Structures are given as C-alpha cells and as structure tokens.
Amino acid sequence: MEPHSLILAAAGAGTASNGAGAGHDPHAERVALLVALFVMFAAAKVFAEIFERLRQPAVVGEILAGVLIGPAVLNWVSPSLATETLAEVGVILLMFSVGLETEPRAIFSVGKTAMGVAVLGIVLPFVLGAGATLLLAGPLQLQAPLVPAIFIGVAMVATSVGITARVLADMNLLSHQSARIILAAAVIDDILALLVLSAVSGLATDGVNWVKIGATAALAVGFVALIVTAGTRAMKIAAPKIGRLRQRDPLFAFALALCLGLALLAEIIGIAAIIGAFLAGMTLADRSHEEELMHKSEALVQLFLPFFLVGIGMQLKLDVFRNPWVVVLALVLTVLAVLGKLWGGMLAARGLGRRAALQIGMGMVPRGEVGIVVAQLGFQLRVLNESLFGSALFMAIATTLIAPPFLRRLFAGESSAPTNAPDAACVEEDPIDIQ
C-alpha cells in the first residue's frame, strides 16, 4: 500500500490523542520515513560532492555523512527497520551491478590466488584480533576473556566487498586484474567466514556441530559453483527468449527477479544475500544486452547506495570511549584489522609484484556492515560487553573509511581496461605475469 497521506496528515493532529490504533501514528511514521529518505540521500550527495572536490573517495564522504546525521553527532536520523530495508536493497543492487561487469572467466582465471588471499586474510586478522583482546583483558577488566576474544577475532574476519567494489567502479577499474582477485577472494572469504562463525557460535552456545558445518560448507560451495557454471550457460540460452516477452523491458525485469531470487537463496543457504546478487549479475555479464542492463542498474544504485553507505556511518557509537582503555582497544583493533588483511594479501599475492599485492590486500581491508553485524550478534548474545561492542563497531567503520583513499592512491594511473573485455584486461600496465 502506498500510504497516501492527505488523510492521515489531516486527521493526525486532531486524533493523535484518542487514536484507537496499536499505539503507532501512521502519519508520524510516514513523515519519519520521508525524513530518513531525504536527509540520508541529500547528506550523502552533499558529502560526496565535498569529497570529490577534496580529491577523496565519495564513499568516504557518504559514510561520514552517516556519522554526522546519525546518533553519534546530530541524531537527525537513527537506524530503523525502514533505513535497514533501504540499505539492504542498496547493497544488493550495488553487488548486482558489480556482477554485471564481472565475467565468470575473469574470476576463474584468478581462482588460486584469490583462495590464498581469502584464507590468509581470515586467519591473520582472527589471530591478531583475538590476541590483542586477550592482552588487553586486564586493563579492560574482562572476566573470562576467551570467548569474547574469539568473537572479536571473528568480527575482524570478513571483508565488506561492496566498499572496495564501489571505489574501483568509480575509477572504472572493475576489470583490472587486482579487482578480479579481490572480488573472487571476497566470495570465498564470505563462505569461509560463514563456516568460522558457525563453529564459533556453537562454541559460545551449545557445542560445535561439525556435521552441520560440513553440510553448510558443501551447500555454499555447491550453490556458488552451480550458478557460476550452469547458470551462465542457462542464461545464454534463455536470454533471447526472455527478450521476446510482451511486458515492458522484459530482460531488465528478468534480471532483477534473478537478482532478488538468488539473493534470497544465498541468504537461506547461509551466505550473504549480496553474494547471490553478485552471482546473478555475473551470469548476465556477457549477454549482448548487458550494456543496457548496466545503464539501468546504475540508476538504481545511484538512488539506493547512499542508504547503505550512510547507514554504515549511522551505526557509530561514541559513548563507550570515555574509558581510555576502550579507545586503546579500538585503535589497536583497527590497526591490526588493516595489517592483517594487508599482510594476508601481500603473502598470498606476492607473485604478482609488490604493487598488485598491496592493492589486493588493501582491497580486503573494509569490514563495513559485516563487522557491524558480527559485533551486534556478540552483543545480543551477551558475549561482548558495551566496551568490546563499541570497539568492534569502531574498527568496522574505521577500516571502511581508511581503505578507500589508499585504494585510490594504489590504483592511481592504472589502465582502466575496457569493461568486460577480459582479454584486454589481461594486458596490465605493469608487466606482471598472470598467475
């Protein structure tokens, strides 16, 4: 229902006092939604403009816009089910459009390197984060610090690939070799993080169920493999038929349905909805209509991505930082979160040369919404106290703000290979052998 408002606006004032509803005022809810829509979008675009003029990445500006308008500073808008719905739609559309620019072949060719990047990028941050929490357990007055430390480790693990993807898309570098490795590593990273969390959650509650974890692993890997192989082939056959349907722009409608459908399937299986959306985009990536699809989904991303980015900034909480040891922990976790992914990337991708290895490592640094969700889970389970929760939130948001400027510098001057021309993309400016 479109909550057409003339009515409630008129009635709201007169009847708020004796409304018989379940304690909620639909007019006020509608205004709150429209305030969130306008303020989040306008703030994002104003900050994007400022940051572009400062030659800084627009995504950083948009996240900081969220810090400013959110509870941490001005409190004009706070996170709600409505803003989270819009944010979810935004990042799903983003990863779908990134998928559209990513040919499966281009991902396969970097599989081995990506696997190394993902594995080391999970092990190192986990060990560093858990270790640092254990070392600081004394001054933070943690009793029984082991399980909380493990949770902090998990919050350090998974990459928020959306941020990096957006920075590289803004630079027109999605078909760059390092970008392809980052995207492939992020898919593997997501599956591995799912398994790590399965194990750790069991640890924190009623024991680790290895059979279930194995089944989850098999399902997740099978899902990805099936879509990347059979899905791509099926699309080649289906697309011309879909184009002949009667409704307006049937291929775009089908593409969006596929995006939402695979996002749902991925979520049910246990990997992230955005991975499903990314895979949906990828199966459509070498269709002949793909440029039209990209153009249209770019419009969708332009409207909805701000809600995702601003939404990340809106999560920041500052009140726990009155305790100086919490500040220390937050900063230490942030530094280790950066170093862990950076070292992981550099070790795993050292064969590609120092610059590419740095690019890849830095591309995995942002923790964004993934770190935030783990932290919230730990807080809900009462494994993390306010201080640890606040520190993990800070780490997630700080890594997301730190990476983009470095990425811009590390990728500056790289050839922006023509999008979706994998053969051309293999010819890098740096004379590096591929794999």
Place this chain on the structure above:
Amino acid sequence: MEPHSLILAAAGAGTASNGAGAGHDPHAERVALLVALFVMFAAAKVFAEIFERLRQPAVVGEILAGVLIGPAVLNWVSPSLATETLAEVGVILLMFSVGLETEPRAIFSVGKTAMGVAVLGIVLPFVLGAGATLLLAGPLQLQAPLVPAIFIGVAMVATSVGITARVLADMNLLSHQSARIILAAAVIDDILALLVLSAVSGLATDGVNWVKIGATAALAVGFVALIVTAGTRAMKIAAPKIGRLRQRDPLFAFALALCLGLALLAEIIGIAAIIGAFLAGMTLADRSHEEELMHKSEALVQLFLPFFLVGIGMQLKLDVFRNPWVVVLALVLTVLAVLGKLWGGMLAARGLGRRAALQIGMGMVPRGEVGIVVAQLGFQLRVLNESLFGSALFMAIATTLIAPPFLRRLFAGESSAPTNAPDAACVEEDPIDIQ
C-alpha cells in the same frame, strides 16, 4: 547498515533459543524481507506478462498478483513496515517520473476544467457513498450510522492518480489532453480531499477547527502554486550549474533529492507525498537533460512500482463477506464509486465531447491506496466496524481494478503525441476545441 548475513545465518540456528535480543531474530527478518522482495516482484512480473498477453492492462495483473500472494489467498507475504516502505518509494518514484513528462504549461491550460472535474468528483461520490451506507444501516445493524456513513463517503472521495498515470504512460499518452486534465484534477482533488478529511476527522473527534482548516488550505494551495511557478523558473537557472558539479551524474542526484525533499514537504503540509514528487518532476520537465532523467527514473519505477501495485492487492480482506449484506454494501459502494467519478467527469468536461469526458471521468475512478488509508483510519478510530472497513477496502481495490481496462478501451486509437511536446499535444485526433 547492510545486514550482511553470513554471520547471522550461521549463528541463527545455534543461538535462536538463547538470543538475548529484544525477541527478534535478525536473520529471520532478513529472510522475510528477501522473500517479500522476490515474491512480490516476481509475482508482479509474471502477472504483468499474463495480462499483456490477454491484452489487459499490466497494472491490473500486478494488483491481482498481490491479492493472490497476500493474506486473502495464499498468504505468502503479508503487509509489513518493509513492504510499505518499498511501496511508498515505488509510488513516489512513479509520480516523479509522471511529473517529468508533464510540462507546467500543459497543466495550466486545462486548469478550469480540471477544477470542475475535481470538485464534482468529490461531491458526487461523497454524497452517494454516505447515502448508500445510511440506507443499508438497517440490515447491517449499525447503531448511530451517521459518522460511519460520512467516513465511507470520504473513503469514496480521493483518486489514486498513480494507477491511471501508469496506464496512460504505458500507452504513451501522458501528454494527451485528457491525461493532462486528469493529472491536474488529481492535484486539486488531493487538496480538496485533505480539507474534507480535516473537517470530518474533527467531526469524529473533538470538533471541527475551521481556522486550522483554512490555514491548511492556504498552505497547501500556496505550496503547489509556489513550486509550479517559482520552482520551474528556479530550475531553469539552477540546472546548468548543477550539471557542472563533480560527483557522478549530478543532475540525476539533484533531481532525486528534489523529489524526496518536496515529497517530505508535501507530507508535512498535509497533502500527499506523491503530489510533492509529481511537482518535483514537473519543475524538471522542460530541462534539456530531461530525456536522460526520464530514462533513469524509468529504471527506478520498473523495480519499485510492483511493490506499490502488489501492495494494494495484498490489503484485500475476504473474511467479512460471510455476511451477505456486507457483500451488497461492497458491491453498491463500488458501483457508486465508479458512477460518482464518471458522472462528475462527464458533467465537468462535457464541453470536450462525450469521449473525452468519459476518458476523464474513468481516469478519476481508481481509489487505490487513498481509499485504503481512509478506511484504515476510520477502523483505527473505531468509527468503522469490520464490515464497513472490509467494504471500503473492497471498493478501493475493485475501482482500481475496474478502471484500467475501460481506460485502455476509451483511449484506444488516440494519437500518442510526442512526449513533452505540448504544442503537438494540442492537436488531438478528435476535433475538439481546447477549453
């Protein structure tokens, strides 16, 4: 925050039982959102396809898709804050894109006729609806039927212009003279309905405040007049400067911010958010970049309109129709709702010839979300009982389903004048003098 899910998916199963949160399971909520997104979108597109093949309007198919998947039949998805958020976004984007195709001049030139259509289209349905309810008060066992009857009358009043706009846009007829009269009348209709409801709500609660109603009227009329006149001129000056901003596609970003900002302002003033969005589109309608804007907002509409249309169908409730008198009331209200708008349009626009007058009258028939919201308000205020509420809902949805096929027939064979060429649009196939 994008609620990245790998984490909660993994943890959900293990921890649902002892989660310390406020009784809500974020993973389940995310799955519910994704189910709603996918099922609503896919059902809408499948039904749109079926209806196109039956040579029926796609919008009817999409609303019926909502009846099917909603609580009335299959109950796969029910209305929630998330689906209402998406629906609201969908209809705002729809009316923005309709505004983009509507030049202010084209609206001004039909102002007088539109005023007559709006006034008669409010008076007749109100009188008919209230009268019918009073006549059926006996068999329906209503004590004190006057205030409920007045509320039913109000629910019959306001047009849901989105439906008609979509049908005409699908036929490429938005610049047709009758379409322009319908759009202008819908804006006036919305303001008048606001005032009627202000008065009636006062009646139902703590007395009618005429001063407040007068102030609301002045504010609403002033808002519309200011935007249509000064807003359009301001945009002519501002647009070239906006185009020079640094961020990606600055004019589109600005257009969306304007759309959301005016939607918010309109809602605060008390007229509908969609009127604000429509006016925002109109101020941008004769910009040189407008074709680019239309192409992009069309992509937005394609993704989000289904949530609005399916959302209307999802509101239908069938359980009250076990009482045969309720069936009678629902059918009578539906017939009178159609006749009231049709007669109103025909009386006010009789100077344009029978066919144009029928087109305009039928264009005002759909009550859609507006009727639904009034009905819900009456139900919340305990002015309407279950039976009257169910009947008003039925009327709102039935009128919305009835109008599009007739509109298609009434407009069949009309010249599809080139969009946004008001001079060309004045030359109709039928040799009718304009005003």
